Amino acid sequence: MKTANGPSCVLVQMSVSKAPPSHSHFPSGGGPSSHLTLPPPSSSSTSPSPSSASPPSAPPPPSPVKISMQEHFAINVCPGPILPIPNLSDFFPRYHAFPTTPPPPREKPVARPRETDRERDEDRQMDGEEREGMDSDDDDTYLGTLEFSLLFDQENNCLHCTIHKAKGLKAMDSNGLADPYVKLHLLPGASKANKLRTKTLKNTLNPVWNETLIYHGITAADMTTKTLRLCVCDMDRLGRNEFIGEVRVALKKLKEGESKRYNMGLERIAQRGRILVSLCYIMEKTCLVVGIIRCAHLAAMDSNGYSDPFVKIVLQPDMGKKSKYKTSVKKKTLNPEFNEEFIYEVPHDQLAKKTLEISVWDYDLGMSNDFIGGVELGINAKGERLKHWFECLKYKGKKVEYWHTLTQQGAPSSD
Structure with missing residues (x-):
């Protein structure tokens, strides 16, 4: 195989050393030839057949047949219609033609003013609260619920607080139970008269009190500014009492003469500062x-x-x-x-x-x-x-x- 007229064409020469048998299907009138050339494409001119009377010593060289590189690969790989050779990009459809649409320009960050020492303290304070909330093992713990009723008697200036029961309290003792009681506190206010508590029930996580505690001397003006805090605690004789959870109710939402029943989930951490x-x-x-x-x-x-x-x-x-x-x-x-x-x-x-x-x-x-x-x-x-x-x-x-x-x-x- 030789290359001629540039890289786009090749010369193909094929020879047969042995003559075909006498019963060959060559056309009559022409003897078999000792040389055979590849038939050219229909558009190419054919080479003349050598004469049978020509001397056998020096046969003339066959005429070169020019075919393209694409035809050459198609003939040697798969006979049949010549198909275009696929491009590499056809096997990787995720690649696309360039140039592509340029990405949008980045926005320049807005320069923040310098923080003062107090602002940095406040930021650190808030970050600390979030981290403490994430690290606390009580935030995602179910603490139980508290069921109670409130009744404001304006004629006698009394607030009746009936503590019905609690359900599903968090276990506080080594036996898996608790000794719960409920402590009431009117906020704001610091007097001992503002603090009331129920009796203590032993070894239970579902205590039933059905106990009514009464605040005397409560006026309509107090009802607009006071908040009732109900705190559930565990009595511990060997040490100090343990806090389980609490709820708070703004009394301004309570109508005079109306007994309102609440069933609220206990919260672990209240806003104390x-x-x-x-x-x-x-x-x-x-x-x-x-x-x-x-x-x-x-x-x-x-x-x-x-x-x-x-x-x-x-x-x-x-x-x-x-x-x-x-x-x-x-x-x-x-x-x-x-x-x-x-x-x-x-x-x-x-x-x-x-x-x-x-x-x-x-x-x-x-x-x-x-x-x-x-x-x-x-x-x-x-x-x-x-x-x-x-x-x-x-x-x-x-x-x-x-x-x-x-x-x-x-x-x-x-x-």
């Missing part, structure tokens, strides 16, 4: 410095819609008077600024075994103080509370600040 705490361990002085910076959005505990908050801190296990401190009282505010620091002399290796209890209270002159909320920091804490404690132990000499959401932790055992 937040506290900003700083921790710093100083190796040179072997002491822990606790900073109570400020609180935000505290629950109103007084009838004027405010509270008189102060903060207690206790390092457990109890080390006597040296383990208990409290801040000054801030009058008539739900967002107090304290900026006070307290020092605990404790070796660093013992700090990992300690728990710092922080609780926020409403001060009341001449009566018991109202618990607003608390938080515990230590090795047994979870989420942001554990992270705060861990960073204090790890980064010695560095002040670490965190926002924490106030919960029922730190509530007094006496009810």
Whole structure:
């Protein structure tokens, strides 16, 4: 095979060394030829047949037949009609012709103004709340339901609260049961007369009380501003009582003389507010410095819609008077600024075994103080509370600040 007249054509020559037999089907009048050439296409001219009388010593060379490269491959691969050779792109339909439509231009990010220190604190505070909510094992736990009825008697200035029953309470004791009771509290308000409670029922998760508690001296004006908090707790004689869950009802929705029945799901964490705490361990002085910076959005505990908050801190296990401190009282505010620091002399290796209890209270002159909320920091804490404690132990000499959401932790055992 030779290439002639460029790469698009080839010369094909075929020869037969042995003559065909005498009974060959060649046309009469012409003898067999010692050379055979490939029949040319119909459009090509045919080469003349050699004469039988020609000398056998030097047969003339056959005329070259020109065929295209496409015809050559078609003849050798599959006889039949010549089909176009497929393109590579036919086997990959996901590829498309170019150029394509250009993508839309990217929008330039809008430059954000620089944040102030307070804005950064607030952002960190909200992020901390979300992470704490995700880390908490109580948010997705079914705590049970509470069924009760309310009746406002305007003529006698009384609010009748009938506690019917609870169902499916969360088990709080080692036997898989609980010793539940219900505590009622009118908010805002700090008087002991605002706190009522039912009897305690032993070893049950489905208690039935059918007990009516009455608030006296409730006016129509009180009904427009008061909220009734119903808290379900577990009685524990060996330690302090445990919080199970609570519900709140705005009394302004209750019509005079109408007995309204409720069946509500218990919630674990109520809105109590937040506290900003700083921790710093100083190796040179072997002491822990606790900073109570400020609180935000505290629950109103007084009838004027405010509270008189102060903060207690206790390092457990109890080390006597040296383990208990409290801040000054801030009058008539739900967002107090304290900026006070307290020092605990404790070796660093013992700090990992300690728990710092922080609780926020409403001060009341001449009566018991109202618990607003608390938080515990230590090795047994979870989420942001554990992270705060861990960073204090790890980064010695560095002040670490965190926002924490106030919960029922730190509530007094006496009810």
